[in-house]
Amino acid sequence: MLTSESRSPLAIPPPFLRVPMTAEPLRDPDTPAPAAPTPVMAQYHEIKAAHPGCLLFFRMGDFYELFFEDAQEAAPALDIALTKRGRHDGADIPMCGVPVHTVDAYLARLIRAGFKVAICDQIEDPAEARRRGAKGPVRRAVVRVVTAGTLTEDGLLDARRHNYLAGIAEAGGEFGLAWLDLSTGAFSLAPTAETSLAADLARIMPGEILLPERLLARPALYEVFGDWKPALTPLANPRFDSEAARRRLSRICCVG
Numbered sequence: 001m002l003t004s005e006s007r008s009p010l011a012i013p014p015p016f017l018r019v020p021m022t023a024e025p026l027r028d029p030d031t032p033a034p035a036a037p038t039p040v041m042a043q044y045h046e047i048k049a050a051h052p053g054c055l056l057f058f059r060m061g062d063f064y065e066l067f068f069e070d071a072q073e074a075a076p077a078l079d080i081a082l083t084k085r086g087r088h089d090g091a092d093i094p095m096c097g098v099p100v101h102t103v104d105a106y107l108a109r110l111i112r113a114g115f116k117v118a119i120c121d122q123i124e125d126p127a128e129a130r131r132r133g134a135k136g137p138v139r140r141a142v143v144r145v146v147t148a149g150t151l152t153e154d155g156l157l158d159a160r161r162h163n164y165l166a167g168i169a170e171a172g173g174e175f176g177l178a179w180l181d182l183s184t185g186a187f188s189l190a191p192t193a194e195t196s197l198a199a200d201l202a203r204i205m206p207g208e209i210l211l212p213e214r215l216l217a218r219p220a221l222y223e224v225f226g227d228w229k230p231a232l233t234p235l236a237n238p239r240f241d242s243e244a245a246r247r248r249l250s251r252i253c254c255v256g
Contacts, residue, residue: 041067041093047142054145082095104153
């Protein structure tokens with residue numbers, strides 16, 4: 001009978017022969033590991049993740065560039081070339097871009113096509129970034145989100161009509177409708193109802209409609225919202241809480 005003292009040293013493999021028992025498949029040593037994203041691409045992904053549902057215009061020198069799915073959607077809408085820039089996860093990165101000095105014309109086309117655009121600018125001068133000795137990319141941040149109802153530039157507006165941003169809310173079983181033209185400051189509000197909402201919207205013709213997500217599930221409003229689908233911007237239900245709105249107004253107007 002062998003004891004622990006007399007057991008052959010070959011019975012237990014030495015550490016360099018032991019294979020860890022894991023669920024991860026063994027990777028072919030000849031296949032290179034995916035390269036880590038560059039600092040600029042890491043910055044892009046962080047900013048993009050914070051603005052879902054928007055095309056991200058990412059400032060790179062004299063151009064706003066779009067990457068990945070944003071580029072694939074924007075290129076045909078703008079009738080510009082879809083190219084590539086670098087690689088990510090082993091694949092080419094789709095890319096397209098527009099010059100900064102003509103960005104308004106491209107924004108107008110995208111907004112008319114139903115897109116929302118987040119404008120990400122460089123918020124420090126590249127020379128300053130070099131002087132501070134930072135190893136990371138130039139600081140960038142989204143300075144504006146452009147939607148159909150938030151246009152204020154003359155070049156993006158139709159001078160023949162108002163461009164209203166409308167909001168629909170429900171409280172106490174009743175509906176309210178508000179509409180604002182940011183370019184002129186004109187603001188109105190009125191009661192409405194499920195039965196009259198379609199006519200009210202047709203009268204003011206808003207460029208964008210904010211509404212709580214729960215209203216999209218209201219069967220009586222399916223047809224109404226179906227007609228306005230490109231203009232709808234659903235928001236989380238708590239954004240339309242009456243008490244929260246009262247507190248915000250009190251804080252803004254400095255009243256108790």
